[in-house]
Amino acid sequence: VHNGIIENYVELRRRAIRAGRRFKSETDTEVIAHLIQMEIGRGRKPLDALRRTVKELKGSYAVIVFCRLTPDRIFIARQGSPLLIGCGEGEQWIASDIPAILPQTKRIAEVFDGDIGVVTRDGHEIWDRDGKRKERDCREIKWSAGVAEKEGFKHFMLKEIFEQAHAVRDTLRGRIFPDERCISLDGAEKKLKKIMGCLRQITMVACGTSYHAALTGEYLLGDMCGLPVVVETASEYRYRNFFTDPCGLTIAVSQSGETADTLAALKLAKKNGSPVLAISNIMGSSIVREADAAILTRAGLEIGVASTKAFTTQLAVLCFLGLYIADLHGKISKEDFRAISTRLLELPRQIQSILRRSDEIRKIARRFTKSEGFLFLGRGANYPIALEGALKLKEISYQWAEGYPAGEMKHGPIALIDKGTPVVVLVPDDPRTYDKTISNIEEVKARRATVIAVTTAGNKEIARLADHVIYVPKTTWFLTPILMAVPLQLFAYHLADLRGKSIDKPRNLAKSVTVE
Ligand code: M6R
Numbered sequence: 001v002h003n004g005i006i007e008n009y010v011e012l013r014r015r016a017i018r019a020g021r022r023f024k025s026e027t028d029t030e031v032i033a034h035l036i037q038m039e040i041g042r043g044r045k046p047l048d049a050l051r052r053t054v055k056e057l058k059g060s061y062a063v064i065v066f067c068r069l070t071p072d073r074i075f076i077a078r079q080g081s082p083l084l085i086g087c088g089e090g091e092q093w094i095a096s097d098i099p100a101i102l103p104q105t106k107r108i109a110e111v112f113d114g115d116i117g118v119v120t121r122d123g124h125e126i127w128d129r130d131g132k133r134k135e136r137d138c139r140e141i142k143w144s145a146g147v148a149e150k151e152g153f154k155h156f157m158l159k160e161i162f163e164q165a166h167a168v169r170d171t172l173r174g175r176i177f178p179d180e181r182c183i184s185l186d187g188a189e190k191k192l193k194k195i196m197g198c199l200r201q202i203t204m205v206a207c208g209t210s211y212h213a214a215l216t217g218e219y220l221l222g223d224m225c226g227l228p229v230v231v232e233t234a235s236e237y238r239y240r241n242f243f244t245d246p247c248g249l250t251i252a253v254s255q256s257g258e259t260a261d262t263l264a265a266l267k268l269a270k271k272n273g274s275p276v277l278a279i280s281n282i283m284g285s286s287i288v289r290e291a292d293a294a295i296l297t298r299a300g301l302e303i304g305v306a307s308t309k310a311f312t313t314q315l316a317v318l319c320f321l322g323l324y325i326a327d328l329h330g331k332i333s334k335e336d337f338r339a340i341s342t343r344l345l346e347l348p349r350q351i352q353s354i355l356r357r358s359d360e361i362r363k364i365a366r367r368f369t370k371s372e373g374f375l376f377l378g379r380g381a382n383y384p385i386a387l388e389g390a391l392k393l394k395e396i397s398y399q400w401a402e403g404y405p406a407g408e409m410k411h412g413p414i415a416l417i418d419k420g421t422p423v424v425v426l427v428p429d430d431p432r433t434y435d436k437t438i439s440n441i442e443e444v445k446a447r448r449a450t451v452i453a454v455t456t457a458g459n460k461e462i463a464r465l466a467d468h469v470i471y472v473p474k475t476t477w478f479l480t481p482i483l484m485a486v487p488l489q490l491f492a493y494h495l496a497d498l499r500g501k502s503i504d505k506p507r508n509l510a511k512s513v514t515v516e
Helices: 008-019 028-041 044-055 156-162 163-173 194-196 209-223 262-270 286-290 309-328 334-355 358-366 378-396 404-409 434-446 463-464 479-498
Strands: 002-004 059-066 074-079 084-087 092-095 107-110 116-120 123-129 139-142 203-204 229-233 246-253 276-281 293-296 373-378 400-405 422-427 452-455 468-472
Touching: 002 028, 002 163, 008 378, 028 044, 028 059, 044 059, 044 074, 044 116, 044 468, 074 092, 074 373, 074 404, 092 116, 092 163, 092 358, 092 404, 156 479, 163 309, 163 334, 163 373, 194 229, 194 309, 194 422, 203 209, 209 229, 209 246, 209 309, 209 373, 209 378, 229 378, 246 262, 262 276, 276 286, 276 309, 309 334, 334 479, 358 468, 358 479, 373 378, 373 434, 378 400, 378 422, 404 434, 422 434, 422 479, 434 452, 434 463, 452 479
Parallel strands: 203 229, 203 246, 246 276, 276 293, 373 400, 373 422, 422 452, 452 468
Antiparallel strands: 002 059, 059 074, 074 116, 084 092, 084 107, 107 139, 116 123
């Protein structure tokens, strides 16, 4: 069993064919089996055969090997792809991530890059890449098997959307103290003390929804801390020649902590001398282990392929990280610190009030089940939320959707607008962006678009302009993106459900993308 990509498999396959091996498939995986068998043919024991085989492999792999000669043993090796062992009584489990084995056991042993090992019914033995015997102890994880159940919700995605108030509350718990003017980063502040003091630049790397969280962070951290912030899609990072500022910090954002491109970008940043902070939902994941320090989101297990609570908790972390840095660098007054951090702690309650509008949002969604293309528009920190709203729709409803900075619309996308084209506009009561976004609504209305506006509670003007309005509670501009994200998730969910799509397992998608 192999997860990953063997980059030099063509060369290895040719060699094996020259040695008389006959292949049954075109897969890179098969080459591993042949190499092991060739080594066994030379008189080596299976573990040694596997050790010699993986030395030949270039690329990434998590491999599980069964050998007829030793039916009571399973051999494993890991490099670059996730792998862990679930420890049971008289049984062991091997998987790439925790949810797969959670119904069986909550005791998990991590397998590290370069590790090779033997798993039997009663336990495991692991050696590192230098052949040193390593103790990879089983630790108890906190998630209960119940988290892997829908608990009355139709889909995991809906359950996870509804868990957001709780998830954000957990993520903030014990980390924000408005009156003491204090933010705790769970020890990351100590590990990164040197860089935090002289911080001049931040680079963030991430993929998918986590990339949208990072893009939102670009606005939040940039504005709050007065620092240049660059965000790069992790898969593109290595193709750019990034200037590594000795006083720069790289932040890798990843729910799973196993996304291959984000991990590769993190490793490259480290190699180039940058300290790295991970923002992840999974303790002990590869990205958390590789980083110099980590701040964990406490979203709990996320099973739905479309990420929801991981996103809002990532945003919550970026908000208090921004407050921490701004305060450290003297960029925020005591009053503002107290006001914003107090507002931050109000978010769970506010999210809850948006969730109560789920049925209302479903009614709106019902009108668009036949629509073919959507535009999502936002400005400032809500522009990445427009991107995220469009991504959610694409992923689970399979309708084309484009996220755009509202001001860019007249530079091209407006040509797509026709009678009835649905345009979702994020228009919070932020004085910096409000008037201009209203003009955008007028522009698309003039072209007979159907506008669904998401705005701040109490706004009276937008109901006169838009066809449908969804209200979110009032907060500071800094926190608006978190609230704006929730109705867009519900909108995408209800549309996909009304269209009868496979919401938790959308076509062509995997929960964690562990190959580059
Ligand atoms: O685990 P990560 O946050 O690193 O995953 C990144 C993306 O693969 C992920 O966000 C993906 O885009 C989701 N399907 C979005 O809903």
